[in-house]
Amino acid sequence: MADLAIGVNELDFAYAQLNGVEPRAVLEKVTLNLPKGSRCLLVGSNGAGKSTLLQILAGKRLTRSNAQVLGQNVFFQTPPGVTYLGTEWAANPVVRSDLEVSHFLDSIGGYRYKERRDRLLDILDVDLSWHMHEVSDGERRRVQIVSGLMAPWDVLLLDEVTVDLDVLVRSRLLDFLVQETRERNATILYATHIFDGLDSFPTHLCHLQLGTTIAPSPLEWPLNLEQAGAREAVPEEVRARMDDPNRTGSKLLEVALHWLVEDKQKRIEKEVREGGKQKRGARGQGETTNSEDFYKKYDYSAGR
Template sequence: MADLAIAVNNLDFAYAQLNAPARPVLHDVTLNLPKGSRCLLVGANGAGKSTLLQILAGKRLTRSNAKVLGNDVFFKTPDGVTYLGTEWASNPVVRSDLEVAHFLDSVGGYRYKERRDRLLDILDVDLAWHMHEVSDGERRRVQIVSGLMAPWDLLLLDEVTVDLDVLVRSRLLAFLAEETQTRGATIVYASHIFDGMDSWPTHLCHIQLGSTVAPSPLSWPLTGAQGEDEAVPAEVRERMMDPDRSGSRLLELAVHWLEIDKKMRIEKEIREGGKQKRGATGAANGVVTDSEAFYRKYDYSH
């Protein structure tokens, strides 16, 4: 247990709702990660990846028995945990006429000058920028500099590289890998972008409809260990390992997992009933929404 950065077993979580039953989001989640690992969370939109990261960061109070760096996060989120999510960029403060140099100093950049300066170079950030004038991608770079300046032991990333160009993203991922190798820091990273990622993670965690799929985590690259056949069927492994194939093996596996997830979600919705399927409603078969019927009635364009 002392060698684990994250120890989560049989975690359940539901959002409380006023005058309604709690809405389950996570069920039977298991994720035990050794220190120094880099784990990619893989799952469809709405699978629960962000909620899990928020629980690990101490942002969702729940008696989850989730241990982070040896501490139960419900009672005490330990020092050395850094969480970076996409919601930061919508904060009106960071969209105001605020100079980047002043902003970074206000969050303690002067205390970590060496790391700050290295990150400024890696992320190509100009200290003279004004936050209300920069692009979304440039604003995201400032967020990452501010979040990574102080040394961290566990980094939780929720889609924060989505706005970065490919060069900056590549340099950032190399820096993060170096942090895990030289300092024994640990990273859990939720992303839907797998380009150039084949050699980056040490583990994968597949979250399917709010639950982790065994083995969790799955060691990467694949080693042939017990349990891998369940996560990676023979036909998928054969396609991944074909020496004549092109493209990402990691992407091949992620697409396979997401296809299964979609099929299971549809089966679940049919089984539970009372929920309209996603996508087209089937107007060709006589299914017309109330809004469509209303606007057709007063449509004089034809």
């Protein structure tokens, strides 16, 4: 356990019961043990529980299940050196106010980490004279990343924060993150739906399906077929497409697409099993929707 940056075993989580409604399980039997120095991509469809897992590991949600970061219970004794960057930051009215970037970074201690701060300013191409209410969403996201990474971290939890970045800045940031893990033995858990250019980034993958990790968790990357469960996690037909000499594009994307197709099928099977029908998508032909009823009632085009 001493070599683990993240230790999660059989973790369960459900939101609290409100107004007599039974709590809904979000995570069940989640297992993810990551060694220090690793870079793990968290792969799963929307609603699989990726953000919830990252928030638990950041100490932002209470759970009494076994979840440790750097050997500590993350909610009751969150260790120093854990950094979480999520998309909700951009909705904070403070970071959309008339606030100069230099003043903002100084207010959160940027002057203490001048060398790292300046390096990140160059990598993310940030202008210290920007005013936060005038910049684009992508530029605001760059400021968030500078503010989050300028203090040295041991475990970095990323939730879709690169989605607003242009290709050049994203590539340079990923290079920086790889260097951090190699030089400082730091660890990254990164949830993303953008796999382009990521083939050489991760050391591990974690497949989260309907709130449950699919073994092996984590899966070594590049794919190690000697790892127990690897052949089942990435079946032969997927590996054949990955190894096709005429293929173009990302091998990692090939694996992610296979998993996401599988996730959708499992979700549909669960919906039918629990409610008798598939919930998402267009309704059956001939079935009138509530919106149709509404517009027919107030449709005066026929001269009524």
